[in-house]
Amino acid sequence: MTEHAASIPASETAEAAVAQPPVAARRPVVRSFHGDEVVDPYEWLRAKDDPEVIAHLEAENAYTQARTSHLEPLRERIFQEIKSRTQETDLSVPSRRGEWWYYGRTIEGKQYGIQCRAPLASPEDWTPPSLTPDVEVPGEQVLLDANVEADGHEFFSLGSFEVSDDGTLMLYGVDLEGDERYLLRVRDLASGADLPDEIPGTFAGATFSPDGRFIVYSTVDDAWRPDTVWLHELGTPVADDVQLFHEPDERYWVGAGFTRSERYLVIEVGSSITSEEWLVDVADLRAEPRVVWPRREGVEYETSHAVVDGEDVLYVLHNDGALDFELVRVAAADPLGARETVIPHRPGVRLLGVSCFRDWGVIGYRREGLARLGLLSYAEGSVDEISFDEPLYSVGTAGNPEWAPPMLRIAYGSFVTPSTVADLEIATRELLVRKQQPVLGGYEPDDYAQERVWAAAADGTQVPISVVYKRSFGRLGESPRPLHLYGYGSYEHSIDPGLSIARLSELDRGVVFAVAHVRGGGEMGRAWYENGKMLHKRNTFTDFVDAARHLVSIGYTSPDRMVAEGGSAGGLLMGAVANLAPELFAGILADVPFVDALTSILDPSLPLTVIEWDEWGDPLHDADVYAYMKSYTPYENVRSDVEYPRILAVTSLNDTRVLYVEPAKWVARLREAGADVLLKCEMVAGHGGVSGRYNAWRERAFELAWLFDVLGVAEPGVTAG
Known part of the structure; x- marks a missing residue:
């Protein structure tokens, strides 16, 4: 040697x-x-x-x-x-939720981002405002300046961040050590003061209930496995929080979130090879969760709620007998009942995810080594692929919280094309580029x-x-x-x-x-x-x-x-x-x-x-x-x-x-x-x-x-x- x-x-x-x-x-x-x-x-x-x-x-x-x-x-x-290549003072593309446009700012010299919002011009306003760093945004509110929150700390990470549907409250979870355990707080956006509600040791991804009365959050066990989902009612002691779900099997993690329709709370249980989902009706969050499909070793699935012809249905993406997954539709009231095949299994076309909106759905999949997106017609079960003119690229959905939007927000890019945010108009299929990541210094993709x-x-x-x-x-x-x-x-x-x-x-x-x-x-x-x-x-x-x-x-x-x-x-x-x-x-x-x-x-x-x-x-x-x-x-x-x-x-x-x-x-x-x-x-x-x-x-x-x-x-x- x-x-x-x-x-x-x-x-x-x-x-x-x-x-x-x-x-x-x-x-x-x-x-x-x-x-x-x-x-x-x-x-x-x-x-x-x-x-x-x-x-x-x-x-x-x-x-x-x-x-x-x-x-x-x-x-x-x-x-x-x-x-020198980074536009240090910049803004993200605003995303509509409720009566507000939500977006983030970065400022030259500051380590962390700033979360902001501005009011809609009208309820019919679906075109995000074109923001520039040096122009004041009318009605802008700063929701969370992470630079202020991080002041005096060597490490800062935001694990949860959400504003209630009515726009009055904000929750945020902070980790100051790097161990991915977050102290969860709630802020009154009118006064800027934090409420007494303070929950230590939470996992990332806490969320408000649609009515803003409750917070759903999860905690981890000694092995850092998220194993329990909790329901906290604002204004009540944390000691009184309701345990909605606990998973004792150490092979599984748990998480929870609300459907885009705000009809159900979905509790997700999963391992690397097996998954299970439980539904709780939003009308009674303390009710006993009901299982969609009982877990079976080696079977993975995920659901998305839609309303088709007046009926609550679940689109279920699964690999039960389908290596690269297939998509079926079942009645939400009886998910173990009849299955209607929407997209059959196709070897080599890996279905990745399904996301439902009021009038249409989105399918993510992978073919020939590249990620793809397609619009799903509820009536016909057909998929209309969104195409791009590059040999290599990435594409995915990006921030679509609304239930009935007229357009779909996507993110697109490649090794040479800067990250691009665009809205796809559903009616016309026109792709409207909202912003492309600035690369300063004369960057030319063709080089x-x-x-x-x-x-x-x-x-x-x-x-x-x-x-x-x-x-x-x-x-x-x-x-x-x-x-x-x-x-x-x-x-x-x-x-x-x-x-x-x-x-x-x-x-x-x-x-x-x-x-x-x-x-x-x-x-x-x-x-x-x-x-x-x-x-x-x-x-x-x-x-x-x-x-x-x-x-x-x-x-x-x-x-x-x-x-x-x-x-x-x-x-x-x-x-x-x-x-x-x-x-x-x-x-x-x-x-x-x-x-x-x-x-x-x-x-x-x-x-x-x-x-x-x-x-x-x-x-x-x-x-x-x-x-x-x-x-x-x-x-x-x-x-x-x-x-x-x-x-x-x-x-x-x-x-x-x-x-x-x-x-x-x-x-x-x-x-x-x-x-x-x-x-x-x-x-x-x-x-x-x-x-x-x-x-x-x-x-x-x-x-x-x-x-x-x-x-x-x-x-x-x-x-x-």
Whole structure:
């Protein structure tokens, strides 16, 4: 093996001379399951409250700072690039609800957004006002200035925010630690004063009842699983709140919300593979909920309420005997009765969601790797797809709270087209663009190109790869280019095209950005997900490696010019490919990486573990799952017979989803094996990293500067070497 000191790049020699990597003490702990004993020398790092653990993390941060201090000027340049391209003082497109237009403001120099509203011109007013930052909005009211609420706190996150239907009250839930537990408050918008009602420890997503008398909220158990739905009547003690629903099974989470029609409260219960919904009539919220379809293992469904020919009906999207889901209609009064098939199952066309309005519905689905939207006719059951003229794009609905609007608000964009908000007029099918994300500094979409290529996996499966690059650096394939390859591949989550202002700092330096849409994600339908989870999880990792090799084989890049990135479950992917094919990458960036997966999934007392068994398998009770997970978990499989690429791991002390200890242990073991690895731990943050947009820009600038250093790219506008 190459000695650690020898692996430090020459550009860092001066800094490295005064910085020695922290060496974590080895304190062996024996883990024993299914007759297999594993000695873990770094499990002691899990003791978050131990001053020695904190000291170790601070030493890691100091070492990382010393090793990257030469990049400070580059970090500042990248930050300024992001800042200069961003219209810092801006407004969102107003969304109509009741008698008001609701929108958000950002102001130059302020970290957080400001929630505002302005009155409608008339009840017939459906055209949102065109707002500009420097023009006063008549009748504007500031509802919540998060900068004021965050003052004096290092971290701030808003988990719930809603105004009552009559516009008089506002609820908001605040997290000041990053642990995703929110203190819920209610504000009288006339006086600006908070009511005595104050509910601690809530989960995100609390909501008012339609009449504004009640708040429906959920709380979590010790494993951070939302397990209980509560009903709070304003003006009464929290101790008197009514428990509407409790889910004792640790595999399931719960949530609740009102139908757009405001006819029912829907309580949703779900795991990764099974779901169940319960209805409560709005007329009596204390009534016993009634189930739509009793849960059956492996059957998922979701409902949306509509009124068709005067009858309350539910449109139910489900996968009972339909891998990619089908849509049926049932009577709301008797959901277990006759089912009318509206959209039959079509293999390869993954139905994603249904949303009902008074006169029509909207269907979200995925075909040929791209998200689609279609208008649903209640009378005919037909779907009219909304089309776009780009090879790669993303589309979805965006803020449609009203029951009977004449238009549908959508959001659209691509790797080269800035995020665009538009209203589709239902009667004419005319698409009215309301706003496109400003990109300052003379951004021209035609200066950039996006394409899709396909890589053959070892088993013959064709893996899609999305690619975006700047045209001025030449055609791809003419000579190897610096390339940034991103991947995720879990939970059926799809990585869809979208323009990133921060990413322009890469493209303008000649870096090619690519996304490997590996199995375990949802890009190619439900089978794509099924073949990348549980005992097929290795496909996620090998797909990524095969995608990287394909990009090398077609001349887009070379191993010494490629950096891989993934976060959370994508961080697991990064750790796995580092072990599988370290020779393929010059660097690996792992954000909040799930790299000690087996240890975590074996412990049902840890946050969210039991829920995760449906995704990864249950190694606690199944020896085959245990052996399979042990074969790929990055921490378990760090190698001493290879030279690893440079690695940067980023984590947060208060993360409740992927605990900081996982990357901390992984880094210690990698360093023991001779790897050139850095750990950056945010000491006041959660799973999403730091709060505040300027802080987030600086965090991304830190990561990109490291990435550019690994790739050795030139400054913007100069052909990369």
